Each structure stands twice: as structure tokens, then as C-alpha cells.
Amino acid sequence: MIAVLAILRESWLYLRSEMLFKVVMGLNVLVIVAYASISFDDTGISLFFGLTHVDSEYVRGGTQFARTLYLGIYSAVIVNFWLAWAASILALISTSSIFPSFLSEGSVELMLSRPTRRTTIFMTKYAGGLIFVMLQVGVFTLGAFLAAGWRVGEWDATIFLAIPLITLFYSYLFCINVFVGVITRSTLVALLATLLFWFGTFGIRTADDLVNHYVIVTESIEARTATRVAQLQKEHDDAVAAGDEKEAKNVAYWLTSPKEEHEQAQTTLGQLRPWAAMLSTLRVIMPETARTLGLLHRSLERDMDMTFQDLRSGRAFEDPEEAAGQDEFDAYWGSGQNQTDTDDERRRKRQRAFNQAEREAAETMIERENAIPAWRIIGKSLLFEALVLGLAIWIFRRRDF
Amino acid sequence: MPAAIQINDVHKTFRRGVKALRGVSMQVDPGQVFCLLGPNGAGKSTLVKILMTVIHASKISGTVLGKPIGHKPTLKRVGYLPERHRFPKYMTAEQALHFYGGLVCMRRKHRLLRIQQMLDLVGMSSWRKHKVGTFSKGMQQRVGLAQALLHDPELLLLDEPTDGVDPVGRRAIRDLILHLRSEGRTILINSHILAELESICDQLAVVVKGRVSLEGTVEDLTRGERRWIVQYRNVDLEWEDVAAESGPAGVRITLPGEDAGLAQPIIDRIRAAGGTITKVSQERESLEDLFMRALELAEDRDGATPGAAQGRDA
Structure with a gap:
């Protein structure tokens, strides 16, 4: 235990000596002050401690809108962009040298020639690197907690979930950094490899989301057009059976478009599904960086009537009954279809139907994301981290220095 | 009393087939200053690193302080000064000693006492609050000696202890080694500066191309000369x-x-x-003469130029 504490203290001294650590801490304070400068009054939103004011009919002091917006800015903007991107890149730059520096000639001998086991040294050094992020996020989160309490009366301890979640998120990247650092003993290579891995996971996740989104959109169109085709086919068959040639010809004309749409949707699905399967498989083995951060967002909005997404999309300001009454699918492919529509009117209806399919797909995606249990997101990512670290430890234990 | 170090037939082949040690056997008796001599690349540092578990031997049998080589808890009783060691430059001398004392599980109270004693011993007390990164090579070497002695080890392994140290510092280190020997500690010194070792060495081994070419007490080895x-x-x-x-x-x-x-x-x-x-x-024959004799013996034995690594040998 004394040895572990000694290594942790050494990590702390290292971080304290790093200029970037101080810079990031300073920037954290600035960001949190900027966050705390947002307030709400009877007429709208005040920014930079009253320097600027934005009038708003809805978002006012004491409203649910203000509460959702304020916490949403924290979880969806500050955490996702500042802590998860900018601050994490700065943290990676600072901590990338921990292992290469420790493994450098003349330094590593002093550590390995002690009674402490190599695995203990490795894991304690690793934990030391994560302390960097924990301290950063800890200070930041405390500031956000106080700001939310002060500005919207929301003393929500869930805000502190950011500490373990962002540390977890960072650890998924840091394990790659350490793995490459142990193999190459080069800070630069370790940093570049980590950034490459990070952008790789980002790319795979974005592509997977995008492909899945279009799979849902196309499936929806395929299902709707199939129903419409079946309906028109029956009308056509009935007309033929009744010997009404004119009606049969007329229905056959109207059948052409949904049939084409249906065939096109099937072709598109045939093309998208192999990609969706491949990307999903790739994603299975990758750590869930975005989903881990999303858990914070999910937890903060758990008991809210509206979400930050509702505010961003403008849905929060719509009349729910009016919104529910619109069915663009029905207007284009369903009973609302009017055979007297002009081509322009049909094009507009088609576009609105596709827009609705997109909106519904986005909602389905959010529902699917929210349905994934937290243990699965974290467990799978930790398994990945454990495998990478296990391999790094195996190499470190066997290596001669 | 068992030998402080007893090793038999140590082999080390690095990746890519580089043979650093090719069957080294030797014994270091307790309370003696044992000098490991040899040209650069002969495998001396590799041998010391194997004893300190920094390098894994390809084949080894033997003991350090009566325990099998690689027995981690025994390292609490061993002090080590690596060649070209580097302390974390962001630490002060005192912080560095606290760190290395912590790694051998010394309690804080004991560390505080020993740090003061060791810094006094190596003449670095007035520099205790200064960053190691600002120290000269000689000063770092002194702090290195302090860390090796901090936990009061029975066995001390010093790899090029006078590297970068000025003549006054060298004399101080030599006197310190003699003082440590008088306290009954066993000291293994790895050095290629023969003049320094001549007056302090009890036993020696000359390693050439991964093998011990000559071994014994200085008295025995120079008797006929x-x-x-x-x-x-x-x-x-x-x-x-x-x-x-x-x-x-x-x-x-x-x-x-x-x-x-x-x-x-x-x-x-x-x-x-x-x-x-x-x-x-x-x-009597000087260590330099002895050293040269060992190189000639190795040349006769191996039929190759002794000294630094050649081909696939280190």
C-alpha cells in the first residue's frame, strides 16, 4: 500500500509540474464561469452576467424550459464538446508521456528493481493518469452543480455523475494510449495512435448511426408502400373482376408510383443492410465512448417532461394535439391520397412524407439508444479496456528494460 | 554464512538472437567489495539488471541473499544504483527519496529520518529542496547513491557509480564504499574505470563477451605476477x-x-x-594488466576480438 501511495503521489507531482494541467484547469474555470453567467428572468435569458439579453416567450425564469435548457447546455453542450473533446484532447497530450517517460532508460530500472510487482506498478501508474481527468472533471462538476443551483434552483447531484462517466470515457482512450506507449515507448506515436483510434471509433459510430437511420427510414417507406401497393392491387383486381376497364386502367396508373417506390425501397434496403451489419459488428468490439457520455444526459433528463432535444428541434413549443394529427404518410400513400392532386402537390406530399419518415427514424433511434441498459454500455466498454490493458500488462511484465 | 550472490550458468539472449550472457557463474561473498570488470558491451549491466529483475534471464539458477533470483521481497534488502539513471526531474531531491523509499515500503517516519542521514552522507543536504532536474550529473549520482542506501540494504549493486563524477566526488564515493564495507555490507560494483577499483576491490570477475574470463580475489589473481x-x-x-x-x-x-x-x-x-x-x-600486477590478461584469455578462448558487441553477440 505504501508503494501504491508513493506511485500515486509521484503521478500527482508529475501532473502538477505539467503546464497543460494548469492551463486546462484554468480553462475549466473559465468555461464554468461562462456557464454560471447564464441566467433567466421574467423576459427571457440573460448572458454574461447581464451583458446581453435574449427575449423569449417561453424560456423564462422559473419555467420548465429554463431548467431543461440550463441542464441541457451542461450535459449536451459543455460535457459533450468541452469535456469530451477539447479537454480530453488536452488531457491526452498531458498524459501521453506518462508511460513512455516511465519506461525510458534510467528511469524504469529505478522502479522495476523494487519489491513492488510489475502489475501493481503498471496499474497504479495507469490510475495516476486517470487522476488527471478526475481532478479536472471534479472541479468542473462542482462548479456546474453550484451554477445550476444558483441559476435554476436545481440542486441535482446527478450532475456529479459526470466524474465517473467522463473518467470512464477517457479510460477507453487512455488504455490505447498506454498500450501503444508500452510497445513503442514514444509519446508522439502513443498520442497519434490514440487520436486515430478515437476518430476511428467516432467515424464508425457516426456511420453506423447514419446507416441505421436510413435503414429505419427505408423500412418505414417500404412498409407503407407495401400496404398501399396491396390496397391498390386489390382495387385493380376488383375493377378487373367487375369488368370496369376504365377504373382498372385508372388504378393501374396510380399503382405505378407506389410500386416503384416500394421496389426502390427494397433495393435500397438490400444495399444498406450488409453495411449496417458490418458496422454493427465493428461497433460491438469498440468501446462505447459516445453512449457512455450519453448516460449523463439520460440521467439528467430522466424525470423531465421535456428534453433538451425537444427544445433544440422546436417540438417543445408545438401544440401536441396538432402535431399528433398530422400524418404525411397517409396523405401521400394512404387514404389521404387524392387522385386529383397535381404533380406539384404530389411532389410536396412526397417530400413531407419523407420528412416524417426521417423524424420518426430519429425518434426511433433515440428510443433504441435509451433502451440500451447502462450496464451493457459500460460493461462492454470495460471489457474492451480490460483486454487492451491485459495485453499491455502481459507485454510489460515480459519485457526487458 | 551463505554467499550474498551465487549464480550458475546465466544465459541471456535478447530478441533478434543477440547473446548478452553465455553461461556466467560467480559467487560474491558477504561483506566484500566485488568488482565486475569488462569492456563495454561485455554483459556486465545485463547481469546486474537480471539480479534486480529488470531483465529476465533466458536461463538462470542461483540466489541473492539466500533467496532465488527474482524473489521480489528480497529486493527490500538490496540497494541498486543503475547506470545512467534518471530521476523524475520535476521532483526535489527530498521528494525523489521519499518516492523511492515508498517503493520499498518504508514508513514515512523512518523515511524522514533516513533521508536526512543519507543526504548528509552524500553531501547533498543543502540541496534537498531543489529540483533534481537542475542538478549536475555528479549531484544526481550522489542522490542516486542516497536512494540506493536509503533502506539500509545488506547488498548494494552499483552500476558505474562514479560516472560523471569529478575527482573529488570520486574519492568521496570510494571512501563511502570503504565505509559501507566496514559496516559489513556486501557491495558489487560494475565499472570500467579500473584505477578506482584497485584500492577497494576484494574479489573480482572480468566478463568478456558474456562469459567470466577471470575470477577470484585480487590477491590470488595477482600472486604470480x-x-x-x-x-x-x-x-x-x-x-x-x-x-x-x-x-x-x-x-x-x-x-x-x-x-x-x-x-x-x-x-x-x-x-x-x-x-x-x-x-x-x-x-604487483595492476588491475589494468589483469584486465588485459583477461581479454587475451578470452581472445584465445573464443578466437574473436573481445570487448564491445560484435555480430550477434552483445
């Missing part, structure tokens, strides 16, 4: 059957053997001729 030296000037004499060399200080005659009677006829002849005798002394 004693000689008498007679030096004179102011007279011109012809010598037959003795080795005479002229130099700026006069003529130097070397007479192999231990018997003082060997020098008497030489002295008588110089005096009779009116010469001035400037030196009469008995000398």
Missing part, C-alpha cells in the same frame, strides 16, 4: 637478461618474482658504477 622495480640515473650501463627501459626519469628495470634478493645484484652494480638509485619497489 609480483615484480621488483629498480630505477636509476646518471650512469650508462648495458644489461643482459633483464628488462630495462629508458625514460625521462631514468632507466627502469623490471625483475619478475617475489624474492627481494633478485634486486640486490642489480643495485650493487648500479652503485659500483656510480649511478643514483631513484626507486626500489615491489609491485
Whole structure:
């Protein structure tokens, strides 16, 4: 235990000596002050401690809108962009040298020639690197907690979930950094490899989301057009059976478009599904960086009537009954279809139907994301981290220095 | 009393087939200063690192302080100063010693006491609050010695302890080693600066190309190599059957053997001729001579140039 504490203290001294650590801490304070400068009054939103004011009919002091917006800015903007991107890149730059520096000639001998086991040294050094992020996020989160309490009366301890979640998120990247650092003993290579891995996971996740989104959109169109085709086919068959040639010809004309749409949707699905399967498989083995951060967002909005997404999309300001009454699918492919529509009117209806399919797909995606249990997101990512670290430890234990 | 270090047939082949050690066996007795000599790349540092578990041997059997090599808890009783060691430059001398003391599980109270004692011992007390990164090589070496001694080890392994140290510092380190020996500690020194070792070495081994070429006490190894030296000037004499060399200080005659009677006829002849005798002394083979002899033995044995790594040997 004394040895572990000694290594942790050494990590702390290292971080304290790093200029970037101080810079990031300073920037954290600035960001949190900027966050705390947002307030709400009877007429709208005040920014930079009253320097600027934005009038708003809805978002006012004491409203649910203000509460959702304020916490949403924290979880969806500050955490996702500042802590998860900018601050994490700065943290990676600072901590990338921990292992290469420790493994450098003349330094590593002093550590390995002690009674402490190599695995203990490795894991304690690793934990030391994560302390960097924990301290950063800890200070930041405390500031956000106080700001939310002060500005919207929301003393929500869930805000502190950011500490373990962002540390977890960072650890998924840091394990790659350490793995490459142990193999190459080069800070630069370790940093570049980590950034490459990070952008790789980002790319795979974005592509997977995008492909899945279009799979849902196309499936929806395929299902709707199939129903419409079946309906028109029956009308056509009935007309033929009744010997009404004119009606049969007329229905056959109207059948052409949904049939084409249906065939096109099937072709598109045939093309998208192999990609969706491949990307999903790739994603299975990758750590869930975005989903881990999303858990914070999910937890903060758990008991809210509206979400930050509702505010961003403008849905929060719509009349729910009016919104529910619109069915663009029905207007284009369903009973609302009017055979007297002009081509322009049909094009507009088609576009609105596709827009609705997109909106519904986005909602389905959010529902699917929210349905994934937290243990699965974290467990799978930790398994990945454990495998990478296990391999790094195996190499470190066997290596001669 | 069991040997402080007992190793048999140590082999180390690095990746890519580089053979650093090819069957090294030796024994270091307790309370002695054991010197490991050898040219650069002979495998000395590799051997020390194996003893300290920094490098894994390909094949090894033996003990350190009575425990099998690689037994981690035993390292609490061993002090080690690596060659070209580097302390974290962001630490002060005191913080660095706290850190390394912590790694051998020394309690804080004990550490505080020992840090003060060790910094006093190596003459670095006034620098305790200064960052190690600002120290000269010699000062870092002193702090390195302090960390090696901090936990009061029974066995001390010093890899090039005087590397980068000025002559005054070297003398101080030599005196420190003698002091440590007088306390009953066993010291293994790995160095290629032979002059430094001559006066402190009890036992030695010369490693050449991964094998021990010569091993024993200095006394034993140089017993057969004693000689008498007679030096004179102011007279011109012809010598037959003795080795005479002229130099700026006069003529130097070397007479192999231990018997003082060997020098008497030489002295008588110089005096009779009116010469001035400037030196009469008995000398033994120097470590440098011994070292060179070991290299020649290795050359005869391996049929290759001893010294630094060649081909696939380190």
C-alpha cells in the first residue's frame, strides 16, 4: 500500500509540474464561469452576467424550459464538446508521456528493481493518469452543480455523475494510449495512435448511426408502400373482376408510383443492410465512448417532461394535439391520397412524407439508444479496456528494460 | 554464512538472437567489495539488471541473499544504483527519496529520518529542496547513491557509480564504499574505470563477451605476477637478461618474482658504477594488466576480438 501511495503521489507531482494541467484547469474555470453567467428572468435569458439579453416567450425564469435548457447546455453542450473533446484532447497530450517517460532508460530500472510487482506498478501508474481527468472533471462538476443551483434552483447531484462517466470515457482512450506507449515507448506515436483510434471509433459510430437511420427510414417507406401497393392491387383486381376497364386502367396508373417506390425501397434496403451489419459488428468490439457520455444526459433528463432535444428541434413549443394529427404518410400513400392532386402537390406530399419518415427514424433511434441498459454500455466498454490493458500488462511484465 | 550472490550458468539472449550472457557463474561473498570488470558491451549491466529483475534471464539458477533470483521481497534488502539513471526531474531531491523509499515500503517516519542521514552522507543536504532536474550529473549520482542506501540494504549493486563524477566526488564515493564495507555490507560494483577499483576491490570477475574470463580475489589473481622495480640515473650501463627501459626519469628495470634478493645484484652494480638509485619497489600486477590478461584469455578462448558487441553477440 505504501508503494501504491508513493506511485500515486509521484503521478500527482508529475501532473502538477505539467503546464497543460494548469492551463486546462484554468480553462475549466473559465468555461464554468461562462456557464454560471447564464441566467433567466421574467423576459427571457440573460448572458454574461447581464451583458446581453435574449427575449423569449417561453424560456423564462422559473419555467420548465429554463431548467431543461440550463441542464441541457451542461450535459449536451459543455460535457459533450468541452469535456469530451477539447479537454480530453488536452488531457491526452498531458498524459501521453506518462508511460513512455516511465519506461525510458534510467528511469524504469529505478522502479522495476523494487519489491513492488510489475502489475501493481503498471496499474497504479495507469490510475495516476486517470487522476488527471478526475481532478479536472471534479472541479468542473462542482462548479456546474453550484451554477445550476444558483441559476435554476436545481440542486441535482446527478450532475456529479459526470466524474465517473467522463473518467470512464477517457479510460477507453487512455488504455490505447498506454498500450501503444508500452510497445513503442514514444509519446508522439502513443498520442497519434490514440487520436486515430478515437476518430476511428467516432467515424464508425457516426456511420453506423447514419446507416441505421436510413435503414429505419427505408423500412418505414417500404412498409407503407407495401400496404398501399396491396390496397391498390386489390382495387385493380376488383375493377378487373367487375369488368370496369376504365377504373382498372385508372388504378393501374396510380399503382405505378407506389410500386416503384416500394421496389426502390427494397433495393435500397438490400444495399444498406450488409453495411449496417458490418458496422454493427465493428461497433460491438469498440468501446462505447459516445453512449457512455450519453448516460449523463439520460440521467439528467430522466424525470423531465421535456428534453433538451425537444427544445433544440422546436417540438417543445408545438401544440401536441396538432402535431399528433398530422400524418404525411397517409396523405401521400394512404387514404389521404387524392387522385386529383397535381404533380406539384404530389411532389410536396412526397417530400413531407419523407420528412416524417426521417423524424420518426430519429425518434426511433433515440428510443433504441435509451433502451440500451447502462450496464451493457459500460460493461462492454470495460471489457474492451480490460483486454487492451491485459495485453499491455502481459507485454510489460515480459519485457526487458 | 551463505554467499550474498551465487549464480550458475546465466544465459541471456535478447530478441533478434543477440547473446548478452553465455553461461556466467560467480559467487560474491558477504561483506566484500566485488568488482565486475569488462569492456563495454561485455554483459556486465545485463547481469546486474537480471539480479534486480529488470531483465529476465533466458536461463538462470542461483540466489541473492539466500533467496532465488527474482524473489521480489528480497529486493527490500538490496540497494541498486543503475547506470545512467534518471530521476523524475520535476521532483526535489527530498521528494525523489521519499518516492523511492515508498517503493520499498518504508514508513514515512523512518523515511524522514533516513533521508536526512543519507543526504548528509552524500553531501547533498543543502540541496534537498531543489529540483533534481537542475542538478549536475555528479549531484544526481550522489542522490542516486542516497536512494540506493536509503533502506539500509545488506547488498548494494552499483552500476558505474562514479560516472560523471569529478575527482573529488570520486574519492568521496570510494571512501563511502570503504565505509559501507566496514559496516559489513556486501557491495558489487560494475565499472570500467579500473584505477578506482584497485584500492577497494576484494574479489573480482572480468566478463568478456558474456562469459567470466577471470575470477577470484585480487590477491590470488595477482600472486604470480609480483615484480621488483629498480630505477636509476646518471650512469650508462648495458644489461643482459633483464628488462630495462629508458625514460625521462631514468632507466627502469623490471625483475619478475617475489624474492627481494633478485634486486640486490642489480643495485650493487648500479652503485659500483656510480649511478643514483631513484626507486626500489615491489609491485604487483595492476588491475589494468589483469584486465588485459583477461581479454587475451578470452581472445584465445573464443578466437574473436573481445570487448564491445560484435555480430550477434552483445
